[in-house]
Amino acid sequence: PVIVPEAHVEALLEMPEPHPGARQLVVTSERTNVFLGETLRVKVQYASSSPNLVEAVSQVELRGDGVLEDKNSVRQSIELLEHDGQRTPTFSYETSVTPLAMGALKLKAQGFTSGREFNGTIIIRGPVTIPGGPPQYVLLDSEPFTINVRPLPEAGRLPGFSGAIGSFRCDPPKLGTNQVRVGDPVQITYTLRGEGDLTQLSPPAAPRARGWQIFPPDSGVIENATGTNRAIAFTYTLIPLSDAEQVTPMIPFSGFDAKKNAYTDLSFASVPIIVLNDGLTTNLDSFSSSSDANPETEPKLALSSLSLSPGRAVGSLVPWQMRAWFPFAQISPALVFLALWGWVRRRDYLERHPEIVRRRRARRALRREFRALRRAAGRNDEAEFSRRAVSALQIVCSPHFPAEPRALVGSDVVRVLDSTGLNGQAAQLVERLFANVNRSRFSAELAHGDDVLKARAEVEAVLKKLEEQL
Template identity: 25%
Template structure:
């Protein structure tokens, strides 16, 4: 049954009697308190037109911040409620996001989903949880929360007309969800609309932390407890002792650091390790465990006191937790030097052992383990990087200078090789030009023998290779040695040079004024056969 009050007041629903299984069953009497609802008439008449459904009425967002005043760095839990009418089949396009400046927010975690009735309307409410921390002091507005979703709504006809009543609007009370589409989705076409979801912002006042924080304060804000333990309890000097510190509570665990040692004299401390186990979705509550290795440098009877400080926002003051005394036993130390008496006893041991009935003296067993050194060595070693040493950079100059010298040598060799290549190319060109002239018939004997001897000198210079012979310095013996001529070729070469000198210096020749074809062929054959 659905009951709708038509006016405000206190109503009594009488007991109802029903028959079941041959018996009469009677319900209890119910009392219904009806508050006055402004803005709605109690005398609605059936059949009147209602307002069309608006997409913004189908969803809502609510931002819940339990605290109105916080401190800088304090973790404040935040809850976001997103409500959707289940009859519109919502689809979240963009997840909720807390907007604003001056604070940091952790990742949203979906906490749960449940059905609620708000102002007589059913909603499917999804709850998200997160936490925020203010970065500076001042007054801020947290939010609003913004999201985007798609909802299914009926497509309106082009011409207005009266609509039929929906089973959801039992008394025709202008319910925006009473459209017949929601009771019969196939009565008309539907469409998805994108709606913006926006909550109201929440004001938050952020105070700065008070001054004069303890030395062991690392920024932890909240409420914490500390427990410590040390194992093993009996060690030698220099042996490691693992101290386990457990800090539990509620607060900003990202700023919770390992407890500090109030008196480090006689102890060597190693960097601690930590692990965190959270007890809620956003990591505000949990337990953080630290393991610190301490090594005693001298005999000790108790562990040093560990201190952890945090700021309690409820008490508005700093709180310092200190560990309880833990008794331990530290024995040993540096190995004692052997005394003179012990040395004498050891030296007399063979003599006394020979006597019957004399006790055998105990010998001192050499110590196997060397304990940790507690004194600085006489020569201090430097741990500065090697690139800061002047000697290192002076050593780098040696390969650098060698590289520069090698580059200069390569450049010089390239230039020398380039000059030699140009010289050889010029000699080849000159030899080619001279051979071309020797094949002409209009050349005088003087020019012919001069050019023939010049060709031989040029070819000898080219054939000399690495000796780099100047063509002007080539004579008969040099050419014959270069081309490795036999005696006959050597004689023919000598006669050619003599004829060239005779035509060059005397200006006359005892033979004819022209060169016979036979002599020309002999000269060309001699020159062409000159090869290394």
């Protein structure tokens, strides 16, 4: 087990003078009221508690909802600043943040003291003492720092605005060549400089201009990323479609200057150019017609007018997925699948065992013959009774061969009787029935004195016994 030693804390109503102040970070900024998407420089400072003695702060993090920090713009320095009436060595961590939500946003800074261990480049101004020995890592945090974020104004917005916020200026365009043939590509580069977050700057969309085919640029290339004169360059590819063009097309672009609280025009200017034909034919008319058919901006969606007649009536406004029967509707495809799967298995099983089908058919046909046999006995129709009895015997014995019931003769039925263990009287009764049926087929009347109706109970007993073998 790990044993943590006890610590003693002494609480006093008043601290004795002099006493060191609390060690914490301080978040400051030149402005607290910014626009949505505007880049703001924020400083995190840590003042030393001892004269001329300073400690570095590592792993500095700015925490807050709705704020994006640019780690590539971090600057670290140590300098003498005024604190409580005296100049104290202060560690400064300066970075850029961009608010992504409106309203009052709160920032808090956290970091660890790291002694003389510095992360990255650091500028030291003035006499300071850096402590030696192993660093003592102490977690520091700051009080919340509030930034008030407001939306950009809608009034005065210029064409080509893509979210650029800051004080920018556009350098003269750089054309790859001032002389080009019809159909050949030429590149033109526009460079923007100024104060603002260049990494979040989106280039203006390539416009549609008659006589030119313009391809959109790739992501901009940042120049002098760590210096004060930062810039970003966008390169467009242009193809002239006619030798009548004498200048490159202007590309609309604008930004919002937070200091002036107004939109500024940063449109990329046109550049003179010479376009040679060399006797080549162009498809300017077809390209222009396709450009007109596909305008840059699509028509805005709008609600249709009110309907003149009522729509389909419904019994309830509750959605289908929230009704009681909906879960059963979801499992119904699975139930249908299981039913089909069971039906296919049963069909395959019956194909492999056809005797089951024959016995089932024999039982159904035997029930029909039983009913006809009883009706004939009720009418005292001896001829019909004999025919129905013989037909029932043929049906109940046919699955044992197997054969068509009408193809069986009396000896076949007697053979089945022997396998069931019936006595000889049952075989004699079967022979009498078959003999009566044969006489009725070949003579007009049955022989007198052979009253088979009296043996009704014996006939039904034989049929019941044979039915048990199915």
